[in-house]
Amino acid sequence: MTIALGRPTPLLAEAADAWFDGITDPVEQALTVLRWAGDTFGDEFAITSSMADGLLAHLASTAVPGVHVVFLDTGFHFAETLGTRDWITSVLPITLVNVRPEQSVAEQDAEFGPRLFERDPDLCCSLRKVQPLAQTLSGYVAWGSGIRRDESPSRAGTRLVDWDAKREMIKVNPLAAWTQADVDAYVAEHQVPVNPLVEVGFASIGCAPCTRPVAPGEDARAGRWAGRSKTECGIHS
Numbered sequence: 001m002t003i004a005l006g007r008p009t010p011l012l013a014e015a016a017d018a019w020f021d022g023i024t025d026p027v028e029q030a031l032t033v034l035r036w037a038g039d040t041f042g043d044e045f046a047i048t049s050s051m052a053d054g055l056l057a058h059l060a061s062t063a064v065p066g067v068h069v070v071f072l073d074t075g076f077h078f079a080e081t082l083g084t085r086d087w088i089t090s091v092l093p094i095t096l097v098n099v100r101p102e103q104s105v106a107e108q109d110a111e112f113g114p115r116l117f118e119r120d121p122d123l124c125c126s127l128r129k130v131q132p133l134a135q136t137l138s139g140y141v142a143w144g145s146g147i148r149r150d151e152s153p154s155r156a157g158t159r160l161v162d163w164d165a166k167r168e169m170i171k172v173n174p175l176a177a178w179t180q181a182d183v184d185a186y187v188a189e190h191q192v193p194v195n196p197l198v199e200v201g202f203a204s205i206g207c208a209p210c211t212r213p214v215a216p217g218e219d220a221r222a223g224r225w226a227g228r229s230k231t232e233c234g235i236h237s
Contacts, residue, residue, distance in 0.1 A: 012170065047144035049146065204223060
């Protein structure tokens with residue numbers, strides 16, 4: 001069975017998700033979803049990467065060589081994250097789309113005051129991540145992310161193929177059903193680049209001022225905006 005080619009609609013997303021959800025092998029499932037997205041949308045499909053590792057980029061470049069990989073260069077990243085971006089770009093057949101906010105950090109500080117991430121993290125995320133991504137994705141009709149159901153309760157219902165109503169696009173989440181064991185096995189087998197911060201306890205890596213290592217027993221996203229009720233930057237919600 002194949003999913004017919006077509007422009008992005010909620011019905012297309014629902015049909016594709018129902019079909020791909022029946023594939024039980026996680027690697028086969030992810031590659032099938034990505035090949036479908038590449039075949040269906042061509043150059044109008046891109047994936048995003050936080051550069052915590054090169055897993056999604058490795059899978060996507062296998063399924064869709066030359067795939068566009070969007071990285072949000074917020075101005076607040078760890079040096080290790082920028083190094084991982086450059087590493088992945090040098091070893092995988094991808095097309096990096098490095099996206100910077102409209103304002104530099106200094107310009108944002110001048111308008112809103114320094115350390116906005118402490119006083120109003122939602123606004124900071126909007127200015128440096130959500131708005132730049134929305135502008136970039138306006139040039140595509142479908143996009144993919146590496147979020148997984150096991151990362152946090154807020155992501156437990158993640159679909160393989162979904163309708164992004166906010167942006168009126170297809171959104172694919174090829175790793176939705178993967179476990180951490182699946183990730184570890186694939187990374188080891190294919191020698192996938194991994195951000196060095198993972199080795200010192202960073203399970204989910206965002207901007208440096210708002211990310212800490214996680215403690216044993218915490219979910220993967222507990223280190224993001226620790227001490228706040230905030231659990232998402234707004235990109236996936």
